[in-house]
Amino acid sequence: MDKFRMIFQFLQSNQESFMNGICGIMALASAQMYSAFDFNCPCLPHYNLAYGLGILLVPPLILFLLGFVLNNNISMLAEEWRRPQGQRGKDPAVLRYMFCSMAQRAMIAPVVWVSVTLLDGKCITCAFCTSVPVGALGNASHPGLSQREMKQVLARIPCKEIYNGQELIANEVAIRYLNCISQALGWCFVLLMTTLAFLVRSLRPCFTQAAFLKSRYWCHYIDIERKLFDETCAEHARSFAKVCIQQFFEGMSTDLAAARCHPPRKAPADVGEAAKKLLGITDRGTMNTALKSWHRCKPPLHLHPPILPSGNGWAGEGQPPTQPPAPRREMAAYYSRV
Amino acid sequence: MDRFRMIFQYFQSKSESVMNGICGLLALASVKMYTCFDFSCPCLPWYNMAYGLGIMFVPPIALFLCGLILNRQCLVMLDEWRRPQGRRKKDLAVIRYMCSSIMQRAMIAPVVWIVVTLLDGKCLICAFSSSMDPEKFVGFANTSLVQAQQLLAKVPCKDDELTRNNTSRKAVSRYLRCWSQALGWSILLILIVVAFLARWLRPCFDQATLLQARHWSNYIDMEQKIFEETCCEHSRLFAHKCILHFFQSMRQEIKLHSFNLPREGVGDEGEEDLLQGITDQDQVNKLLNMWYYEKPPL
Numbered sequence: 001m002d003k004f005r006m007i008f009q010f011l012q013s014n015q016e017s018f019m020n021g022i023c024g025i026m027a028l029a030s031a032q033m034y035s036a037f038d039f040n041c042p043c044l045p046h047y048n049l050a051y052g053l054g055i056l057l058v059p060p061l062i063l064f065l066l067g068f069v070l071n072n073n074i075s076m077l078a079e080e081w082r083r084p085q086g087q088r089g090k091d092p093a094v095l096r097y098m099f100c101s102m103a104q105r106a107m108i109a110p111v112v113w114v115s116v117t118l119l120d121g122k123c124i125t126c127a128f129c130t131s132v133p134v135g136a137l138g139n140a141s142h143p144g145l146s147q148r149e150m151k152q153v154l155a156r157i158p159c160k161e162i163y164n165g166q167e168l169i170a171n172e173v174a175i176r177y178l179n180c181i182s183q184a185l186g187w188c189f190v191l192l193m194t195t196l197a198f199l200v201r202s203l204r205p206c207f208t209q210a211a212f213l214k215s216r217y218w219c220h221y222i223d224i225e226r227k228l229f230d231e232t233c234a235e236h237a238r239s240f241a242k243v244c245i246q247q248f249f250e251g252m253s254t255d256l257a258a259a260r261c262h263p264p265r266k267a268p269a270d271v272g273e274a275a276k277k278l279l280g281i282t283d284r285g286t287m288n289t290a291l292k293s294w295h296r297c298k299p300p301l302h303l304h305p306p307i308l309p310s311g312n313g314w315a316g317e318g319q320p321p322t323q324p325p326a327p328r329r330e331m332a333a334y335y336s337r338v
Numbered sequence: 339m340d341r342f343r344m345i346f347q348y349f350q351s352k353s354e355s356v357m358n359g360i361c362g363l364l365a366l367a368s369v370k371m372y373t374c375f376d377f378s379c380p381c382l383p384w385y386n387m388a389y390g391l392g393i394m395f396v397p398p399i400a401l402f403l404c405g406l407i408l409n410r411q412c413l414v415m416l417d418e419w420r421r422p423q424g425r426r427k428k429d430l431a432v433i434r435y436m437c438s439s440i441m442q443r444a445m446i447a448p449v450v451w452i453v454v455t456l457l458d459g460k461c462l463i464c465a466f467s468s469s470m471d472p473e474k475f476v477g478f479a480n481t482s483l484v485q486a487q488q489l490l491a492k493v494p495c496k497d498d499e500l501t502r503n504n505t506s507r508k509a510v511s512r513y514l515r516c517w518s519q520a521l522g523w524s525i526l527l528i529l530i531v532v533a534f535l536a537r538w539l540r541p542c543f544d545q546a547t548l549l550q551a552r553h554w555s556n557y558i559d560m561e562q563k564i565f566e567e568t569c570c571e572h573s574r575l576f577a578h579k580c581i582l583h584f585f586q587s588m589r590q591e592i593k594l595h596s597f598n599l600p601r602e603g604v605g606d607e608g609e610e611d612l613l614q615g616i617t618d619q620d621q622v623n624k625l626l627n628m629w630y631y632e633k634p635p636l
Contacts, residue, residue: 088632088634120376176381177385180378187392187393187397197403198406201407202406209420209421229577229629232581243617
């Protein structure tokens with residue numbers, strides 16, 4: 001029990017660090033994904049905007065949802081939200097706390113993606129190259145180009161190899177301009193996000209500290225209760241299985257002994273533990289029968305109380321009188337709830 | 339109990355080290371961010387100054403806020419500042435001490451960014467190239483004012499067609515870089531001297547108050563950690579009792595409704611205990627259903 005306690009304490013005290021570690025890993029993964037991604041601007045008038053904005057906004061949405069999926073606590077939140085009230089009231093503050101803390105962690109990777117994208121500049125350059133102010137930066141009075149043709153020329157700005165509008169506006173000038181706007185947007189976004197995070201974190205102690213402490217305690221409680229219940233059920237299942245299998249072997253051994261019309265051999269007194277563990281099955285044929293029986297006809301999920309030593313070895317003794325005596329048929333024991 | 343004591347001692351001795359470690363990591367992250375950042379000056383008359391100064395000052399603000407967010411002591415200090423007085427008096431000296439130590443740690447990463455920016459020089463060249471006096475440089479002296487402005491704005495861009503191989507561009511660039519690096523090294527020297535003086539002269543002024551403030555700020559930090567640990571331990575015990583009680587009440591209900599009283603056999607006593615009297619598939623299903631539909635009251 002001591003070991004359990006230490007492990008629980010470690011997990012609990014480090015749960016925050018563990019979740020923060022996962023956040024950090026997701027943020028790094030998102031930055032790595034961006035650098036591994038091969039950005040290919042289509043350099044066509046309407047496709048540029050769709051592609052650029054799509055790369056800017058769709059992966060963050062996916063990362064946000066992934067952040068929720070990878071968070072173990074989402075099932076805890078769903079369970080607590082949907083459970084019937086029963087004898088235990090539901091506290092919406094606890095649900096809100098769980099949701100907020102999960103949402104905050106899930107927001108980190110998308111914010112990193114958007115920041116890295118804006119600071120890199122390729123997306124904005126691709127998306128808005130047709131909106132470059134030609135009048136200010138280039139030669140607007142360049143003759144012979146209709147509006148549509150000019151847009152087509154400007155759309156090729158991100159693709160240096162096929163750009164043919166050098167007289168209209170120099171490629172480097174346009175790219176520098178768009179990069180500058182993109183990086184300014186990126187840094188403003190980063191500043192905005194850090195300011196928001198700072199305000200959320202530091203205004204909380206000023207206003208709702210007591211409510212926060214309560215919500216946090218009960219949120220941890222629900223988590224620990226769920227884990228302890230799972231553990232208790234696992235222990236119960238282990239004991240159930242052990243007793244079930246023991247009773248199966250005992251039943252087999254008794255049946256076989258009865259079928260052969262000789263009493264089960266008593267193990268010599270000095271063999272002790274090992275002989276007891278053999279459960280009366282001591283030859284190949286018996287073992288094979290036991291194994292076949294285990295495969296073809298598993299025992300019902302119903303443990304009968306242990307057989308008293310004064311009994312005559314019938315497996316049927318000791319079962320509740322309302323049940324049929326054969327141990328191998330599935331039994332349904334129903335207890336009505338008052 | 340020994341283990342508890344070890345864990346708490348670990349937290350105590352390491353709290354400052356953890357904060358210092360985070361500070362160091364943030365400073366390294368700031369240098370790394372600067373080197374990864376692709377600085378591209380727009381080379382346009384009004385945009386240059388905005389871009390250059392923006393890159394020099396906006397990231398430090400973000401880094402400063404990050405430093406405050408990542409510092410756990412900040413929350414402890416705010417908590418102590420805003421708590422109702424109750425039966426424990428508030429000591430403003432402690433709060434001031436905590437505030438100053440938090441600020442000092444949070445300032446390191448922004449200062450590193452600014453110093454690295456200045457020593458590199460690109461920001462200052464970008465921001466102030468348009469503000470140079472064209473008369474001082476041979477290549478720009480004989481051009482009209484507007485043209486000179488345009489050319490000066492293009493100085494940070496080496497590959498622009500107008501300024502490629504232009505020796506005056508290199509002269510302006512070197513001049514600005516020299517100023518930038520001088521400024522960078524001076525700031526670094528001033529900060530180190532100030533830090534040195536602060537650390538050496540501090541014992542001369544009010545050492546007793548400082549020791550008290552440091553002790554109580556550590557105390558408040560430890561108290562909060564221990565409170566959180568105790569709450570965790572408490573909720574674990576609460577949950578344990580709650581679940582045991584639930585299993586026992588199920589067992590009693592089953593006893594009430596069954597005709598079969600579990601006999602005290604010579605079987606595996608330990609296992610029977612663990613089974614809590616629940617020995618049937620339907621009993622288990624019923625237990626799990628009960629757990630879902632009607633959790634026990636707290």
